[in-house]
Amino acid sequence: MGPPDTRRRNKRCEYHKDHGHDTANCYALKNHLEELVQDGRLAQHVQKNNPSNTVALRPDSPPLGVIHMIYNLPSSAKVHTIQLQPSLHKPITPAKRRHETRRISFNVTDLVGVTLPHTNPLVIELCVNRFTIELVLIDQGITSKIMYYKTFVKLGFTNLDLSPTDYPLFSFNASPKYPLGNITLPVRVGTRSVDVEFMVVKLPSPYDLIMGKIWLHTMQAVLSTYHQLLLFPTDYGIEQIRGSQKLAQACYLVVAAKRPKELEVNSIEVPNRESFKNIGKIPSEKAT
Incomplete structure (x- = not known):
């Protein structure tokens, strides 16, 4: 005063x-207030509209809670809760001195704590609208940023907070799927925060979010699934976020458990392979 x-x-x-x-x-x-x-x-x-539940992020803002949802695993690993315990999370304090270097590289020291060999995708943790979301898949094969409806609800939003979208998504169950709508939310990683427009889809998934190439390019981020690491430049130097192999493997188990039976391939042993040479060549034998 x-x-x-x-x-x-x-x-x-x-x-x-x-x-x-x-x-x-x-x-x-x-x-x-x-x-x-x-x-x-x-x-x-x-007022219930898109900006009402959007919270401005600052580097020192503690998270409002943690969203961690994995379904259809043994009871010891089934978690779908929000923990409102911001006091347990220390605010991020950026370095006082700015660094000029912008070179991003990986070396053997980045493998400390990584279980090798592995084929795990990069599953990281992000702060979205001041909630820590733990199951975020980094997928360089897509351009969109996908938010699954279960995460959208856990963040406290309703369908009234969505803006319309005019085009469908493909590659979901090999058929076009129209999202419920779009929502723009602040996403913080380390000391950097950017506004991200998510497409909200109502589909089953072990992940909470999928971040694609547009977000990676905006962050100027470089990732290595082998090192389980994502690096990105800031005004205070190169910052990093490490993936979780444990969560990546848990998500894979969920997907494997839900895989349709019609996609399974069963092998058989054929004692006399010569008898199958002409099958399919003569129309009358195609049924055989």
């Missing part, structure tokens, strides 16, 4: 019951 003799008498804050600044410009009041909104105490006063 400042010393009493230096405050501007023509401006009064009703929140502090004192002079010096307007009520509309009171940062303490704004922070208090944001806390009430996040606690659900002002739900009846919050």
